[in-house]
Amino acid sequence: MTGCAGCQMEFLRLEDELLDLLKNVEISYFVMAKRVNLEGPYDAAFIEGSISTPRELNELRELREKSKILIAFGDCACTGCIPSILNWVPPAVSAKVYEDFSAIHSKKESFQRIIPLKEFVKVDIELRGCPPHKNLILEVVKSALIQRKPFLRIHPVCIECKLKENVCLLTFEGRPCMGPVTAAGCGALCPSLNRICEGCYGPMSDANAKSLAETFLNKCGLSKDDIARKFRKYSGLTSALFEEANKSYEY
Numbered sequence: 001m002t003g004c005a006g007c008q009m010e011f012l013r014l015e016d017e018l019l020d021l022l023k024n025v026e027i028s029y030f031v032m033a034k035r036v037n038l039e040g041p042y043d044a045a046f047i048e049g050s051i052s053t054p055r056e057l058n059e060l061r062e063l064r065e066k067s068k069i070l071i072a073f074g075d076c077a078c079t080g081c082i083p084s085i086l087n088w089v090p091p092a093v094s095a096k097v098y099e100d101f102s103a104i105h106s107k108k109e110s111f112q113r114i115i116p117l118k119e120f121v122k123v124d125i126e127l128r129g130c131p132p133h134k135n136l137i138l139e140v141v142k143s144a145l146i147q148r149k150p151f152l153r154i155h156p157v158c159i160e161c162k163l164k165e166n167v168c169l170l171t172f173e174g175r176p177c178m179g180p181v182t183a184a185g186c187g188a189l190c191p192s193l194n195r196i197c198e199g200c201y202g203p204m205s206d207a208n209a210k211s212l213a214e215t216f217l218n219k220c221g222l223s224k225d226d227i228a229r230k231f232r233k234y235s236g237l238t239s240a241l242f243e244e245a246n247k248s249y250e251y
């Protein structure tokens with residue numbers, strides 16, 4: 001579907017575990033990694049990317065029918081991710097970037113919107129992240145094998161950050177870190193490298209976007225437009241961030 005294929009690359013990063021995995025799992029369809037691919041039915045389908053064309057929508061519906069478990073694989077599939085920024089780009093801005101739309105093949109058949117999978121079909125598991133860490137992919141595969149619910153974190157990145165004993169970039173340095181509203185799973189990768197969290201795992205459960213927006217406004221010096229752009233970077237379509245982002249942006 002519509003995405004960058006980075007989540008598939010993360011699957012291939014399971015280098016050390018892949019051979020053991022293949023003793024228990026048959027990978028039927030993986031064009032990036034296999035010459036011969038099978039058309040299903042499948043026990044589990046990892047679907048990467050969001051829906052932006054009628055062709056993708058038909059494929060998604062077919063895959064849903066063929067698959068016992070459907071996993072929305074990565075942020076594009078779960079929330080629309082970075083491509084979903086398109087949903088707020090006014091036509092006048094697109095026209096400035098692309099003088100001749102007719103030259104863009106995908107544009108001709110596009111919905112002109114980016115839509116997460118769950119808007120169209122039942123999604124059994126949302127595997128968030130841009131991309132999801134390989135250990136989380138492994139967790140989903142193992143849980144499918146033994147037929148239990150995968151353990152995917154819904155608490156904030158801040159918890160992982162604190163466990164690493166990082167100095168808080170938001171509280172102590174006034175930098176606009178998205179950690180307080182973002183689901184854990186990455187091991188607080190960015191704050192551990194002195195970079196603010198950008199929110200790439202999507203919202204945690206119970207994300208308090210209103211409070212974080214006030215902190216960004218009053219303590220980090222962000223404008224309301226800046227805040228809307230931050231909230232829309234990965235997960236602007238989610239109920240947790242949608243309303244707060246819309247409050248302050250003109251489009």
Ligand code: SF4
Nearest residue numbers: 158161168169177179
């Ligand atoms: S640096 Fe960011 S992720 Fe870490 S505790 Fe502070 S707000 Fe949370």
Ligand code: SF4
Nearest residue numbers: 186190197198199200
């Ligand atoms: S710290 Fe935030 S932006 Fe960085 S990998 Fe984790 S969730 Fe993504």
